[in-house]
Amino acid sequence: MTRRQDNIDVPTTAEPTAFGKKVFVRTYGCQMNVYDSDRMTEVLAREGYEATDTPEDADLVLLNTCHIREKAAEKVYSELGRLRKIKDERARDGKSTMIGVAGCVAQAEGAEISRRAPVVDLVVGPQSYHQLPGLLNRAKSGEKVVETEFDIDAKFEDLSRAAVKPVRQRPPSAFLTVQEGCDKFCTFCVVPYTRGAEVSRPVSQIVEEARRMAAEGVREVTLLGQNVNAYHGEGPDGKTWGLGRLLRELAEISGLDRLRYTTSHPRDMDEDLIEAHRDLKSLMPYLHLPVQSGSDKILKAMNRKHTRDEYFKLIDRIRDAAPGLALSGDFIVGFPGETDADFEDTMDLIRRVEYGSAFSFKYSQRPGTPGATMANQVPEDIKSARLLELQALLTEQQRAFNASRLGMVCDVLLEKKGRQPGQLTGKSPWLQAVQVDAPEDLIGTIQAVEIIEIGSNSLFGARIGRQDEHLSTAPDLKEVAFDA
Ligand code: 5AD
Numbered sequence: 001m002t003r004r005q006d007n008i009d010v011p012t013t014a015e016p017t018a019f020g021k022k023v024f025v026r027t028y029g030c031q032m033n034v035y036d037s038d039r040m041t042e043v044l045a046r047e048g049y050e051a052t053d054t055p056e057d058a059d060l061v062l063l064n065t066c067h068i069r070e071k072a073a074e075k076v077y078s079e080l081g082r083l084r085k086i087k088d089e090r091a092r093d094g095k096s097t098m099i100g101v102a103g104c105v106a107q108a109e110g111a112e113i114s115r116r117a118p119v120v121d122l123v124v125g126p127q128s129y130h131q132l133p134g135l136l137n138r139a140k141s142g143e144k145v146v147e148t149e150f151d152i153d154a155k156f157e158d159l160s161r162a163a164v165k166p167v168r169q170r171p172p173s174a175f176l177t178v179q180e181g182c183d184k185f186c187t188f189c190v191v192p193y194t195r196g197a198e199v200s201r202p203v204s205q206i207v208e209e210a211r212r213m214a215a216e217g218v219r220e221v222t223l224l225g226q227n228v229n230a231y232h233g234e235g236p237d238g239k240t241w242g243l244g245r246l247l248r249e250l251a252e253i254s255g256l257d258r259l260r261y262t263t264s265h266p267r268d269m270d271e272d273l274i275e276a277h278r279d280l281k282s283l284m285p286y287l288h289l290p291v292q293s294g295s296d297k298i299l300k301a302m303n304r305k306h307t308r309d310e311y312f313k314l315i316d317r318i319r320d321a322a323p324g325l326a327l328s329g330d331f332i333v334g335f336p337g338e339t340d341a342d343f344e345d346t347m348d349l350i351r352r353v354e355y356g357s358a359f360s361f362k363y364s365q366r367p368g369t370p371g372a373t374m375a376n377q378v379p380e381d382i383k384s385a386r387l388l389e390l391q392a393l394l395t396e397q398q399r400a401f402n403a404s405r406l407g408m409v410c411d412v413l414l415e416k417k418g419r420q421p422g423q424l425t426g427k428s429p430w431l432q433a434v435q436v437d438a439p440e441d442l443i444g445t446i447q448a449v450e451i452i453e454i455g456s457n458s459l460f461g462a463r464i465g466r467q468d469e470h471l472s473t474a475p476d477l478k479e480v481a482f483d484a
């Protein structure tokens with residue numbers, strides 16, 4: 001049985017003003033940007049814009065940018081160079097093209113963007129997407145528009161309203177922003193400056209959006225926030241709810257069989273959230289919990305607000321509550337002052353924790369952050385050498401984790417067509433990609449699969465026949481899988 005529904009066509013009330021126009025949105029960076037790009041597309045759909053995958057066809061191009069590391073920000077300017085050519089070519093054919101820069105580069109650099117790249121008509125920060133139609137009208141009349149105010153509550157309220165009309169078929173796995181911004185001020189990070197202070201959406205707004213997603217065929221929701229486990233939204237009882245309580249509420253929604261959340265800070269992993277991992281069958285056994293460094297000295301300089309020992313104790317508590325949960329993390333090498341011994345502490349932490357997967361980066365000096373002006377910046381060649389060593393260890397751990405799934409039976413949510421004809425790609429409970437031979441009408445269903453082969457980028461699974469309805473009747477496969 002498939003619970004996926006075909007296009008639900010909810011009528012909109014606003015008069016479209018851009019009927020027949022096309023918008024191309026390119027997304028850089030984190031999942032929050034993926035979510036925001038969808039919301040922008042929805043707001044523009046109300047105006048009559050249709051989404052296109054080719055910038056050459058687009059009357060409006062939006063780059064939803066990332067400022068987290070220097071490389072990410074620079075990519076935007078090279079893309080703007082390419083877009084200038086497209087805009088010129090279209091102009092020769094008598095077509096006009098508006099170019100907008102959204103996201104964290106927009107927030108951080110504001111008017112500087114259109115000075116450096118005059119092709120840009122509109123700069124819009126992440127808290128102002130609900131104002132896009134008005135801003136576009138101003139840009140159309142020739143004004144170089146820059147909007148980088150922080151008014152996040154208005155954004156959430158407006159975008160929730162905008163999300164009534166799905167722009168395209170909802171994939172079975174979707175993101176849902178529950179919290180934005182960050183108050184942690186890690187000394188390497190731009191997020192508290194580009195995304196502002198922590199703001200949590202009220203529980204009722206989130207539940208309503210999740211219900212709507214479930215009705216549109218979404219089976220898995222990943223709750224998003226720059227510091228998602230610091231979530232502290234207003235509950236229906238007027239009290240402040242944490243993420244654990246919110247997850248328990250979402251777990252009640254029929255059709256939402258899988259819940260995930262990202263990204264978390266170790267300091268905000270409270271007991272209720274840890275217990276949610278123990279209690280909720282739909283909360284997937286996967287946790288992205290960045291630690292960044294294994295050296296107490298560097299953790300302090302990074303303002304991470306915990307020691308390596310506290311992190312080890314936390315991991316023990318989480319693993320006691322949810323044995324077999326796959327841990328993922330982020331690591332930065334070459335933070336100012338990092339010595340060989342500090343780096344060795346990070347390697348040692350990784351060996352002790354054993355990660356299922358991880359992301360790792362060379363430290364990048366971000367203007368305006370305390371780290372950028374710290375003494376003892378680490379030379380580039382040392383950063384590169386450390387990154388290679390660290391990634392070799394993480395890759396080895398990931399391979400070992402993947403290999404340990406061989407022969408296991410687990411649930412796979414089938415999400416889209418696979419690489420080979422007759423194959424679908426899905427996700428294991430531990431967020432690994434799994435290729436499964438299955439007909440297309442099983443997209444959007446959860447299938448019991450035996451892992452029969454381990455590839456370098458994904459696992460291969462064979463359906464074992466049991467169909468989608470198992471969720472209420474079958475034994476807990478998580479347990480079976482881990483005992484195997
Ligand atoms: N340099 C390198 N990596 C960074 N990150 C954030 N800021 C920087 C920076 N200045 C990494 C952190 C974070 C992830 C999203 O990006 O590891 O968890």
Ligand code: SF4
Nearest residue numbers: 182184185186189191
């Ligand atoms: Fe940046 Fe995460 Fe630190 Fe917040 S907790 S400042 S988002 S690294």
